[in-house]
Amino acid sequence: MENKTRILIVDDDSIVRENLVAFLEDEDFLVDSVKDAEEGLKRIEDNSYDIAIVDMRLPGIDGSQFIIKTNEMSPNTKFIIHTGSTNFSLNQKLKDLGITKKELFMKPIRDMNTFVEEIKELIND
Amino acid sequence: MNFLMDNKNNILSSSGNFSKGLSPLDFVVFDISEFNQKNEKNYSLEIKGKKYKVDVKKIKTSEELYHINISSEQKDFYKNIFKESILAIATHRMIFDEKGQPVDYIFTDINEEFKNLTGLNSDVLGKTVLETLPETEKFWIKKYGEIVKTGKSERFQNYSVAFDKWFDVFVFKNQKDFFTTVFRDITEEKKTRDDLAYTKDFLDNIISSMPSMLIGIDKDYKINEWNVKASEITGIPEEKALGKDLRDIIESHIIQNALTSCDKENSVVKMDRVKGLINGRNDLILEVLIYKLDENIKDGYVLILSDISERIHLQEMMIQNEKMISVGGLAAGMAHEINNPISGILQGVQNIKRRLSPDFAKNIAAAERFDIDLIKLNDFLDDRKIDLFLDGIEESGFRAANIISNMLQFSGKSAGERKQIILKELIERVYELASNEFDLSKKVDFKKIQVDMSKVEEDIMLHCVDTEIEQVLLNLVINAAHAVFSHRKDDGRINFITKRKDDKIFIEVEDNGPGIDETLKTRIFEPFFTTKEAGEGTGLGLSVSYFIIKEHHGGDIYVSTGEMEGTRFTIILPGGRKNGK
Ligand SMILES: Nc1ncnc2c1ncn2[C@@H]1O[C@H](COP(=O)(O)OP(=O)(O)OP(=O)(O)O)[C@@H](O)[C@H]1O
Numbered sequence A: 001m002e003n004k005t006r007i008l009i010v011d012d013d014s015i016v017r018e019n020l021v022a023f024l025e026d027e028d029f030l031v032d033s034v035k036d037a038e039e040g041l042k043r044i045e046d047n048s049y050d051i052a053i054v055d056m057r058l059p060g061i062d063g064s065q066f067i068i069k070t071n072e073m074s075p076n077t078k079f080i081i082h083t084g085s086t087n088f089s090l091n092q093k094l095k096d097l098g099i100t101k102k103e104l105f106m107k108p109i110r111d112m113n114t115f116v117e118e119i120k121e122l123i124n125d
Numbered sequence B: 001m002n003f004l005m006d007n008k009n010n011i012l013s014s015s016g017n018f019s020k021g022l023s024p025l026d027f028v029v030f031d032i033s034e035f036n037q038k039n040e041k042n043y044s045l046e047i048k049g050k051k052y053k054v055d056v057k058k059i060k061t062s063e064e065l066y067h068i069n070i071s072s073e074q075k076d077f078y079k080n081i082f083k084e085s086i087l088a089i090a091t092h093r094m095i096f097d098e099k100g101q102p103v104d105y106i107f108t109d110i111n112e113e114f115k116n117l118t119g120l121n122s123d124v125l126g127k128t129v130l131e132t133l134p135e136t137e138k139f140w141i142k143k144y145g146e147i148v149k150t151g152k153s154e155r156f157q158n159y160s161v162a163f164d165k166w167f168d169v170f171v172f173k174n175q176k177d178f179f180t181t182v183f184r185d186i187t188e189e190k191k192t193r194d195d196l197a198y199t200k201d202f203l204d205n206i207i208s209s210m211p212s213m214l215i216g217i218d219k220d221y222k223i224n225e226w227n228v229k230a231s232e233i234t235g236i237p238e239e240k241a242l243g244k245d246l247r248d249i250i251e252s253h254i255i256q257n258a259l260t261s262c263d264k265e266n267s268v269v270k271m272d273r274v275k276g277l278i279n280g281r282n283d284l285i286l287e288v289l290i291y292k293l294d295e296n297i298k299d300g301y302v303l304i305l306s307d308i309s310e311r312i313h314l315q316e317m318m319i320q321n322e323k324m325i326s327v328g329g330l331a332a333g334m335a336h337e338i339n340n341p342i343s344g345i346l347q348g349v350q351n352i353k354r355r356l357s358p359d360f361a362k363n364i365a366a367a368e369r370f371d372i373d374l375i376k377l378n379d380f381l382d383d384r385k386i387d388l389f390l391d392g393i394e395e396s397g398f399r400a401a402n403i404i405s406n407m408l409q410f411s412g413k414s415a416g417e418r419k420q421i422i423l424k425e426l427i428e429r430v431y432e433l434a435s436n437e438f439d440l441s442k443k444v445d446f447k448k449i450q451v452d453m454s455k456v457e458e459d460i461m462l463h464c465v466d467t468e469i470e471q472v473l474l475n476l477v478i479n480a481a482h483a484v485f486s487h488r489k490d491d492g493r494i495n496f497i498t499k500r501k502d503d504k505i506f507i508e509v510e511d512n513g514p515g516i517d518e519t520l521k522t523r524i525f526e527p528f529f530t531t532k533e534a535g536e537g538t539g540l541g542l543s544v545s546y547f548i549i550k551e552h553h554g555g556d557i558y559v560s561t562g563e564m565e566g567t568r569f570t571i572i573l574p575g576g577r578k579n580g581k
């Protein structure tokens, strides 16, 4: 039980959020979810997450800033970007954190198993 | 002829040569007593039907000796002409060197006009031309020398340095080395003439180098002016066009009204965007200007026909471009907003399906807690077709997702990475994909369509997002196949053509389908414009292609009527290089 992978989902769309939580919980991950980056940072302060799945367009602090701050606070947390922004591309700062196109998930994701595969890969790294 | 005569009519001596056929003996008829009677100095005398002037002088009164000068009136007449002529006349004697080459000539007589014209006077008589006018060109001496030698008179025009004038000269030989020059100053005349010729040349030049067709016709439509451009566009050379009836070459009814109002209002009539005016050139869009000529000078009209196809094409492209960019921006924005709800739909369906599955451990545990038979539940779902509806939701979600992902291409930049690829290989891949696609489709049998790739060049490299160009070409072939198959079942043809021209790459996809109606040509690139039945096409193919080519690759895509009378799509991409860069 203690060895379960902990995942934090940051997404302002509750339906997307809930679906992802449900799917990942069914996969036996420990999943928390928040609707914005501010709340997300609080969670990061109090918990340690293996993976954060982050939407980019968020109210307040945006996904990119959230990732940078999280990395400062919790350098071991890995990131998957889950965005609906068509014109999103990885900026240099994110690339410097080791995020590659592989971790870039464009909405809509037709099969959430792709998340599971990526999460497993990231943990095994 | 001069002679001395005594008062008994005896001719004592005579000199000079008289007119032909007249000998001194003839003058015995001349009675000196008559002179004494009349006591006049000048007579007119008729001998053998010819008139002569007689000038009598008494020399020695004592001896009654008379000096009589008889001259032909005719000769005088010429003498007068010589003197009073409005042309400059001079007589000369040519001087030859020992080898018989003309070297100089002497002035032997000059008339008044000669003096006026040259500013010389009688002082020149007896002198040579080189003494008088040392700068005289060899030309004159040589020319006159020839005339003296051959005896052939000649008329020519030449410039003289000595006078800084142009002369029109008539030269003839008199006797032996003597010759006469008759000439006039044509400097002014020549200048006017040259100016005129220049003006005419200049105008001719303008007319022939005009980028428009210039056609002149008279009242009866007979062509009297036909410039180079007119020949070029109609294929009728000037010599064939001149004199022809313009109505044989153009559809004159199109401009009939214009000609009439041109007549009435006496003004220029302009017609914009005229199509189908010139027989055999229905591809042209013309601007027509018709001028009526000043009736006093020349009755008729001048037509200036300018090919504005290119301009219109550019205009249309610009309008199209703006339209597409605004539509594209809207679509891309919409797409973005729709991505989240579609995520909700697709992921929701995936969760529902999984959570209803009778094999999933967590479901079995939960079902036990609620005392539910999962197998029965699934039979129920099946019976009530809930499975089917879920599949429907999922399927619809996928479709929407597809549309959205296409619409996402309407954004200014491309998500993909550019690569250097070999165009021919890409086209072959597209062909492969297209034939697979049609294996699945029932409506179109791709195998029945003859695809010609012989005009695809081997060595064109392309720097592009290959997946996108692939998508564009795939859509073009699929469109072409649909068109061809809707039109004819057996001899459908699709041609791929690639070309490289000045650092640009041209890719053409051509079919022998029904073609595209002129009025639809600008609409087909609009998102969601389709003539296909619902479910068969979304109408996004060409709009996506448009954005991929124009926005992502800085190229151009347009439609025209191809060689095979069907449709031809042309893609122009920048940066064409030979294989190996
Ligand atoms: N080669 C062609 N010959 C005749 N008409 C064509 C041809 N290509 C395209 N069209 C016309 O242009 C329309 C728009 O084409 P487009 O590719 O954008 O959409 P579609 O093929 O109808 O749908 P989709 O590509 O989204 O499946 C077509 O419906 C058809 O009317």
Ligand SMILES: [Mg+2]
Residues within 6 Å of the ligand: B475, B478, B479, B537, B540, B541, B542
């Ligand atoms: Mg199409």
